[in-house]
Amino acid sequence: MEKKVVRAGIVGSGFAAKFHYDALQRVFSTKVELVGAYSPSSERLQAFTGERSLTAFGSLEELLESCDVLHVCTPPVTHEPIVVEALKRNKHVIVEKPFTGYFGDGSADFNGDTFSREKGLEETLQSISRMLAAEQQSEGVIMYAENWVYAPAIQKEREMLEKTGAQILWMHGEESHSGSHSLAYGQWKLSGGGSMIGKGCHPLSAAIYLKHVEGRARNGKAIRPKTISARTHAITRMPTFQDEGHLRTTYKDIEDFAMLHVVFEDGTIADVFASELVLGGVHNWIEVNTSNHRTICNINPNTAMQAYTPSEAYFKDVYVVEKTETKQGWSSISPDEGWFAGYQHEMDAFYRTAAYGEPVESNSSLAADVIATIYAGYVSAERTGAEVPITIIG
Numbered sequence: 001m002e003k004k005v006v007r008a009g010i011v012g013s014g015f016a017a018k019f020h021y022d023a024l025q026r027v028f029s030t031k032v033e034l035v036g037a038y039s040p041s042s043e044r045l046q047a048f049t050g051e052r053s054l055t056a057f058g059s060l061e062e063l064l065e066s067c068d069v070l071h072v073c074t075p076p077v078t079h080e081p082i083v084v085e086a087l088k089r090n091k092h093v094i095v096e097k098p099f100t101g102y103f104g105d106g107s108a109d110f111n112g113d114t115f116s117r118e119k120g121l122e123e124t125l126q127s128i129s130r131m132l133a134a135e136q137q138s139e140g141v142i143m144y145a146e147n148w149v150y151a152p153a154i155q156k157e158r159e160m161l162e163k164t165g166a167q168i169l170w171m172h173g174e175e176s177h178s179g180s181h182s183l184a185y186g187q188w189k190l191s192g193g194g195s196m197i198g199k200g201c202h203p204l205s206a207a208i209y210l211k212h213v214e215g216r217a218r219n220g221k222a223i224r225p226k227t228i229s230a231r232t233h234a235i236t237r238m239p240t241f242q243d244e245g246h247l248r249t250t251y252k253d254i255e256d257f258a259m260l261h262v263v264f265e266d267g268t269i270a271d272v273f274a275s276e277l278v279l280g281g282v283h284n285w286i287e288v289n290t291s292n293h294r295t296i297c298n299i300n301p302n303t304a305m306q307a308y309t310p311s312e313a314y315f316k317d318v319y320v321v322e323k324t325e326t327k328q329g330w331s332s333i334s335p336d337e338g339w340f341a342g343y344q345h346e347m348d349a350f351y352r353t354a355a356y357g358e359p360v361e362s363n364s365s366l367a368a369d370v371i372a373t374i375y376a377g378y379v380s381a382e383r384t385g386a387e388v389p390i391t392i393i394g
């Protein structure tokens with residue numbers, strides 16, 4: 001069968017735009033024609049498009065006119081307006097995490113440390129509803145670019161759940177490292193929060209996704225999250241923090257540590273840690289304890305390849321693994337990091353949806369559950385860990 005041609009456009013020209021571009025080179029399900037990219041910073045846009053021989057568009061509107069699928073690789077505060085604009089034009093959207101959030105009241109003195117978390121939750125739920133309503137009215141679909149859902153380890157766990165009929169009893173997982181590079185990260189008005197949303201969304205999405213899978217496999221209906229208890233801390237902003245220069249410390253009004261305890265509607269549980277406090281590279285893992293099996297999914301680091309060098313000078317041109325402080329000594333090399341993280345798998349799946357209408361695994365309902373859980377988590381953290389109900393939308 002002749003592969004269908006699907007036209008793709010990328011909004012954004014930073015870190016995420018780059019790995020979307022790389023993953024698009026490995027889409028086999030269909031023929032992707034990358035029409036080009038748009039971002040407001042023309043210098044960075046020219047650098048991104050120039051290096052890849054892509055067209056640099058002058059506006060989002062022009063890019064949308066020319067593509068069938070829009071990749072939203074921009075800061076979280078821009079996700080809702082861009083997604084809604086694309087859906088209005090009946091385009092499919094691949095939107096980066098976090099789906100949406102609360103970014104303040106627009107005032108110059110908005111402070112992420114002190115605003116009312118209940119207001120944040122309320123406004124976030126409204127934002128989710130607007131995005132889901134836009135999808136309902138559109139011929140386009142939302143594809144939530146949560147790569148953990150497509151990571152091979154998580155998809156293998158999905159197969160086990162479907163084939164064994166297991167009940168997941170308890171999951172625990174983490175995403176941590178030494179601090180995000182994006183300049184937008186660190187200011188609540190741009191990022192919509194700190195570690196809980198920026199990092200916690202990944203293992204939390206995997207946990208919620210696997211309960212959706214379990215419910216659909218056993219009863220034809222996803223098992224949704226019901227309540228959350230959470231704590232947040234800003235460790236690197238404490239006057240007592242001993243800064244030795246290894247952790248990023250420029251956060252303005254966000255947390256750099258979060259702990260989430262989620263109870264699902266069947267009474268089972270998941271615990272997630274997320275932080276900017278961990279040395280030694282990205283620490284991304286989830287353990288799944290079920291009624292008939294147990295899996296430990298090591299997304300990063302893992303033991304696929306281990307290497308030793310007495311001096312990191314030898315590895316100066318060698319990519320080792322995300323965010324380790326040194327290449328000297330032993331390293332857990334990720335020989336194909338994008339593969340382990342699920343980037344190419346998510347893109348291939350999204351283009352099967354765009355070209356052939358395959359249902360989306362990481363869909364808007366999962367995105368809604370994750371963000372509703374996180375903002376209920378911020379309410380809980382404001383109440384130092386009290387249990388807060390999660391509103392289910394969609």
Ligand SMILES: NC(=O)c1ccc[n+]([C@@H]2O[C@H](COP(=O)([O-])OP(=O)(O)OC[C@H]3O[C@@H](n4cnc5c(N)ncnc54)[C@H](O)[C@@H]3O)[C@@H](O)[C@H]2O)c1
Pocket residue numbers: 011012013014015016017038039040041044072073074075076078096097098145146147182183184
């Ligand atoms: N899935 C993952 O593993 C992963 C990793 C990193 C980032 N992300 C997500 O990707 C998104 C982008 O993050 P990043 O690290 O690439 O940030 P970045 O700062 O490197 O790049 C952001 C880009 O968006 C552009 N931009 C800003 N405002 C815009 C607007 N209003 N309209 C159009 N373009 C605009 C900027 O010019 C820049 O090119 C975030 O939502 C982030 O959470 C996901």
